[in-house]
Amino acid sequence: MIDPNEPHEIQIAKQAKIIEALINRAERAHEVGGSAYSLFESAIALQGKVWEKTKDLERALDTLGRASSELEIAYQTQERIQRNLADAMVAMEGGFALFSEDRLQVCNAQFRELLPDIEPLIRPGLEFDDYLAAVNTSKYLNPDENGVIGRTQLLMPGRPGRRFSSFVMVLRNDRWFQFSCRLTSSGNIAVLQTEVTDIVRENRREKNRLIDQQAHFLQAAFDHMSLGICTFSSRSELLIHNERFGELLGVPLPLLKKGTRFQRIVEHVERHEILDRKDRRSDFAGWFRAIRRNETVQERFRRRDGISLDIRIRSLPDDGFIVSVMDVTAETQAAALLEQRVQERTAELMEANRLLQIHADEQRKIEAALRQAKEAAEAAHTSKTRFLAAASHDLLQPINAAKLYLSMLTERVGEPAANEVVSRLNRSFTSIESLLQALLDISRLDSSGAEFNITSFDLGSLLQGVAEDLAPLATEKGIDLRIVPSTRWVTSDKRYLMRCIQNLVVNAIQYTERGRVLVGCRLSRNRVRIEVWDTGIGISQEDQTRIFNEFTRAGGAGKSTGMGLGLSIVERACRHLDHPVRLISQPGRGSVFSVEVPMAVPGHASACENPVMEPIADGGLDLIVMLVENDADELDAMTQILESWGASVLAASSTAEAAALMQEIGTAPDILLADYQLDSGDNGIETIRTLRALAGAEIPAVIISANRQRDFVRLGDEMSFAVLAKPVQPVRLRALIDWKTRARVA
Structure with a gap:
C-alpha cells in the first residue's frame, strides 16, 4: 500500500491515514461487538498492526533524516562552488559570462564594463540575442573594422562537430579584444572576452620592421641589377630607384630624389636630347592611359652615342608603376647581324626553291609519264585477262571436239599402227590442254579480281x-x-x-x-x-x-x-x-x-559435288539426252559419243531450238547437257530454266563450261545442276550422266 520509492512526507501521510482508519474501525467494532473476547481479540490484532506501522514510520523518519543531511551537504557544496566560481571570475583577466537556456546566468565585472554604454543591460536573465543586438549598436565599437555580430556567426561555425568560434572586436580607442564563444555539452553558452591589444600592436611593429627590411633588401637588389629600375607612386612620384637607371638615361642624382615626378624626368631627357627619337615626342598621356588599363608600355630608343635602350613601363597593384631600362645594344647588333644572315639565307633558299621548282616540274612530268605508263600497263593487263578469260571458251572448244573425235577413233581403229598414231595425237592434245589450263590458271591468279x-x-x-x-x-x-x-x-x-x-x-x-x-x-x-x-x-x-x-x-x-x-x-x-x-x-x-x-570440323559432303567417277558402265545408255552446244563440230562429236553409248540425242544450238524440239516430241528429256556460253547472249543457265519451266519438273542437268567463278558454282548448288569442266573426258561425262539419272530414278 505504501511505495518505498515515494518521498518520505507522502509515506508518512499515508501511514497516518491507515492508522486513523484502523482506530475508527476498532471503535466501531466495540460499539457493535457481541462479546468481550472478540473485542479483546480485535484489540490485540489492532495493536500488532499499530506496532508494525510504527516501525515502518520510524524507518521512514530515519531515511528522511539521512536525506535531509545529504541535502544540507549538497547545499553547502553548491555554495562553495559558487564562491569558487565567483573568485575565479574575479581573478580572470578578461570578461566571462555564462548563458543558460539563452539567458544570462552569471558574469564578472570585466564582462559588464567592457562597453560602458550597454553595462546597465547586463543583468541575470538577459537574452543572448538581446546582448548581441546591444553590442552591435555600441558607440565604443569601431564601425570600419567590425561587421555585424550574429548568432549564426557565433554558434554555427560551418564545420560539423565544431562547438567553438572566435573573432576580434576593435574599439574606438585602438583597443582590440578577442570575442570567444563556446557551446557546452549541456546546451549552455560560455562567452569569454580577452584583450589582445598588445599582441596586435607588436604585430604591427614587426610588420613595419619587416617592410623596412624588405625595402632595404629590395634597394640592395635594385642596386646590383644591370637593369635600370625606378618605381613611382599612384601620383607619379618617385619612390625607389637604382644608380643604373640614372646612368642609362643620363639623369643627374639631384633629380632622382624621392618625390620627383615622372614627367620632370621625361622632360629632362627630352630637353637634353639624350635619346635619338627621330623628331618624335613622348606620348606621356598615352603612357598613363595604357598603365591605367594594366597594359605594358614598351619602346626602344637609341642614345646619341649609339647605345640601344629598351624602356618598359608596367603598372603595380597599388596603382603605381615601375619603369625598367635595359641596354640591348648587343642584342640589337646580334639581331641586325641575324637579319643580314637571314636575308642572305633567304636569297639562297629562294634560289634553291627555284631549282626545286624546276626539279618538281620535271618530277611531275616524269610522274605523269609513269602514271600513263602504269595505266597503259594496267589496261594491257586487264585487256590480257579479259582476252584470256573470253578466249578460254573458244580455245577449249576445238580441243574438246578433237579429243571427242579421238576418243571415238580409238574405239573404231583396229590396226596397231593406227592406234599408235591416235595415241600420239591424244598425248599431244593432252599436252596442249595442260599448257592451256596452266596459262589460264596463271591469268586468273594474276588478275585483281581472282575469285x-x-x-x-x-x-x-x-x-x-x-x-x-x-x-x-x-x-x-x-x-x-x-x-x-x-x-x-x-x-x-x-x-x-x-x-x-x-x-x-x-x-x-x-x-x-x-x-x-x-x-x-x-x-x-x-x-x-x-x-x-x-x-x-x-x-x-x-x-x-x-x-x-x-x-x-x-x-x-x-x-x-x-x-x-x-x-x-x-x-x-x-x-x-x-x-x-x-x-x-x-x-x-x-x-x-x-x-x-x-x-x-568434319561434316557432310554437298549433294551437288561431282560424284566419284566410275568406269563407263556396260550396256546401252537408254536415255533421251537434250544436247545444247553452239559449236557445230563439238555438237557433232558429242552427239556421236552419246549415240555410241545408246542414247537418243536431241541436238540444238540454242535455248529456243531446244525448247522447240522438246515441244515437238511432246515430252521432257531424261537429262540436259548444255554448254554455258552460247551465241547472241544466250547461255546454258537460261536453257535449264526454260526447259524446266516447259516440263513443269526439275530435269537433271549438266553445264559444260570452262567458267569456274564462285558465283557460277554457287548458282549450280542453288539450281541443282552439275558442272563439267572443258575439255570433256568421256569417262567423266558417262559417270556424271549415270549419277544424275540414277538420282532421278531414286
Whole structure:
C-alpha cells in the first residue's frame, strides 16, 4: 500500500491515514461487538498492526533524516562552488559570462564594463540575442573594422562537430579584444572576452620592421641589377630607384630624389636630347592611359652615342608603376647581324626553291609519264585477262571436239599402227590442254579480281581423286605412286587445292626416274600439312630460290618434264589462299613439297559435288539426252559419243531450238547437257530454266563450261545442276550422266 520509492512526507501521510482508519474501525467494532473476547481479540490484532506501522514510520523518519543531511551537504557544496566560481571570475583577466537556456546566468565585472554604454543591460536573465543586438549598436565599437555580430556567426561555425568560434572586436580607442564563444555539452553558452591589444600592436611593429627590411633588401637588389629600375607612386612620384637607371638615361642624382615626378624626368631627357627619337615626342598621356588599363608600355630608343635602350613601363597593384631600362645594344647588333644572315639565307633558299621548282616540274612530268605508263600497263593487263578469260571458251572448244573425235577413233581403229598414231595425237592434245589450263590458271591468279570458293570438305576424297587421275602417268613411268588415306576435313578452295596437289605430284613423277612418290598428311596444331615425297633427282639450293618462277625447271631435268608452270601455279594459288608452301630437297636424294591447310570440323559432303567417277558402265545408255552446244563440230562429236553409248540425242544450238524440239516430241528429256556460253547472249543457265519451266519438273542437268567463278558454282548448288569442266573426258561425262539419272530414278 505504501511505495518505498515515494518521498518520505507522502509515506508518512499515508501511514497516518491507515492508522486513523484502523482506530475508527476498532471503535466501531466495540460499539457493535457481541462479546468481550472478540473485542479483546480485535484489540490485540489492532495493536500488532499499530506496532508494525510504527516501525515502518520510524524507518521512514530515519531515511528522511539521512536525506535531509545529504541535502544540507549538497547545499553547502553548491555554495562553495559558487564562491569558487565567483573568485575565479574575479581573478580572470578578461570578461566571462555564462548563458543558460539563452539567458544570462552569471558574469564578472570585466564582462559588464567592457562597453560602458550597454553595462546597465547586463543583468541575470538577459537574452543572448538581446546582448548581441546591444553590442552591435555600441558607440565604443569601431564601425570600419567590425561587421555585424550574429548568432549564426557565433554558434554555427560551418564545420560539423565544431562547438567553438572566435573573432576580434576593435574599439574606438585602438583597443582590440578577442570575442570567444563556446557551446557546452549541456546546451549552455560560455562567452569569454580577452584583450589582445598588445599582441596586435607588436604585430604591427614587426610588420613595419619587416617592410623596412624588405625595402632595404629590395634597394640592395635594385642596386646590383644591370637593369635600370625606378618605381613611382599612384601620383607619379618617385619612390625607389637604382644608380643604373640614372646612368642609362643620363639623369643627374639631384633629380632622382624621392618625390620627383615622372614627367620632370621625361622632360629632362627630352630637353637634353639624350635619346635619338627621330623628331618624335613622348606620348606621356598615352603612357598613363595604357598603365591605367594594366597594359605594358614598351619602346626602344637609341642614345646619341649609339647605345640601344629598351624602356618598359608596367603598372603595380597599388596603382603605381615601375619603369625598367635595359641596354640591348648587343642584342640589337646580334639581331641586325641575324637579319643580314637571314636575308642572305633567304636569297639562297629562294634560289634553291627555284631549282626545286624546276626539279618538281620535271618530277611531275616524269610522274605523269609513269602514271600513263602504269595505266597503259594496267589496261594491257586487264585487256590480257579479259582476252584470256573470253578466249578460254573458244580455245577449249576445238580441243574438246578433237579429243571427242579421238576418243571415238580409238574405239573404231583396229590396226596397231593406227592406234599408235591416235595415241600420239591424244598425248599431244593432252599436252596442249595442260599448257592451256596452266596459262589460264596463271591469268586468273594474276588478275585483281581472282575469285575463290572457300568451303570445308573431306581431304581423303580429294587425295583419292588425285590418285585416280595420275595413276596412269605413274604406271607409264614405272613409278610407285602411294596415297596415304586421310579422314581429315580442311577449309580451302577445293578446285585450286586439288590443282596444286596434282601439280606437285606430276612434278614428283616427272623428276623421278625410279623409286616412288608418297603423298600423305601430318597434323600441325590446328592445320593439316599435305606432303609430297619423291626419290627423284632433287633440287639444288640455288634452284630452290627460283623454282617457283614461270617457265623454270630444276637443273638436270630432261626435255620431257613440262614447261615449268606447275610450281608457279602452286605458289600463286597458295599465296592467295594463305596456305604456306615449303620445300626440303637434297640433290640426288629427292624432295619434299608441303602445303599447310586449315583444319575444319568434319561434316557432310554437298549433294551437288561431282560424284566419284566410275568406269563407263556396260550396256546401252537408254536415255533421251537434250544436247545444247553452239559449236557445230563439238555438237557433232558429242552427239556421236552419246549415240555410241545408246542414247537418243536431241541436238540444238540454242535455248529456243531446244525448247522447240522438246515441244515437238511432246515430252521432257531424261537429262540436259548444255554448254554455258552460247551465241547472241544466250547461255546454258537460261536453257535449264526454260526447259524446266516447259516440263513443269526439275530435269537433271549438266553445264559444260570452262567458267569456274564462285558465283557460277554457287548458282549450280542453288539450281541443282552439275558442272563439267572443258575439255570433256568421256569417262567423266558417262559417270556424271549415270549419277544424275540414277538420282532421278531414286
